[in-house]
Amino acid sequence: MGDTPESSPAKKTGQLSNPLNTGIPFNSDTTRPSVSAISLNTTLFKHDALSKDAHNWTTWSRQFIQCLRMNQGADAYLTGKVPQPNCFAEPRAYSNWWANNGSILGFMGLTISESEQEIIDDATTAEDTWTKLKDRHSQEGPVKQVQLIRDALAIRYSTSEKFASTSSKLTTLNKRIWAMGAPSPELFLCILMINSMSGLPELRSTRKNVAQALAASDGPDIDPDKEPLRRRYDSTDIKRALDTAQGLVDSESRSMVYCTWWRDGRKDD
Known part of the structure; x- marks a missing residue:
């Protein structure tokens, strides 16, 4: 003889395991929702607005994360570490989740520039919005540096x-460099x-190709064994590109020597 639904201890304590497709809310959702409402304290955030022109993603994102971390x-x-509750099984937790998500989106919108806002206008969750911003700013990388x-x-x-004006320019550039x-x-x-390739016409195309390859990669510090799906591009790749360029330069030099020899020989005739 087993327990009937009326006498089940699980139901009396409000801990009945509820299938998510029943449309019946968890009893505990009313008093102890799995997601609590968060009242964001935005006064903790002290940073200039995020802007690609300012190249301040590194410092902005760090402070934004720290501010949210201090808000429960x-x-x-x-x-995406806070899963969205089922709206039927946990209506209150579901409502709290969307309220928290909306607060974060609103807070984020107030701390970014107008051009950044246009990038995230169609995002509906904090996770999607964060991913869009991260992808946008991670494309700058070392080439911009x-x-x-x-x-x-x-x-x-x-x-x-004025010396002070020059100092101000250097200070601004220094901040932008280290902000990345x-x-x-x-x-x-x-x-x-x-940088050393600049100024040499023979390396103009090589420099452009190397810069594009580096910008399109995940950087030179990726461990291919631990992250096989990410693309590494480092000084070894640049050296190979320079070896190819060197071969072209040497070939052109030999051609010039041959042409000079042939021309001088014709003159002697």
Whole structure:
């Protein structure tokens, strides 16, 4: 003789395991919903608005995550670690989930530039929105750092401009460079190699191809054994590209020598 539904201890304690397709709410959802409502404290966030022009994704995202983390771990919504409850089985938890999601989206919208807002307009969850922003800003990578470093190194103090103005430019560029993250030794070597190709016409196309390949990759610090689906591009790849360029330069040099020899020989005739 088993327990009847009326006398089941599980039902009396409100812990009845409910199939999600019954349309009957969990008894515990009313008093102890699996997802609680979160009241975000946005005063903790102190950062300029996210902007691709400012290249401040690294510092902005770090502070945004930290701010949400201090709000009852709300940063978990950014990575999908808080599963969406079933609207029939847990109506209150479901409502709380969407309210929390909406609060994070609203908070995020207030901390990004208008151009960033256009990118996430069609996203409905914090996870989708975060992924869109992350993908957008991760495309910049080391190539943009090369450009910013070159711009900074090209600046000189001059009597034609106030020294304070030049210092301000350097300060701004320095912030933008480091806001993209500190380069690893391997990444910095890639930056040095790309930068060293500038100014040489014979390496113009090589530099362009290398820069595009590096930008399209997942960077030089990926471990292919641990992350086989991600694409690594490092100084070894750049060296191979330079070897190919060197072969073309050598071939053209031999052709020039041959043409000169042939021309001079014709003159002697």
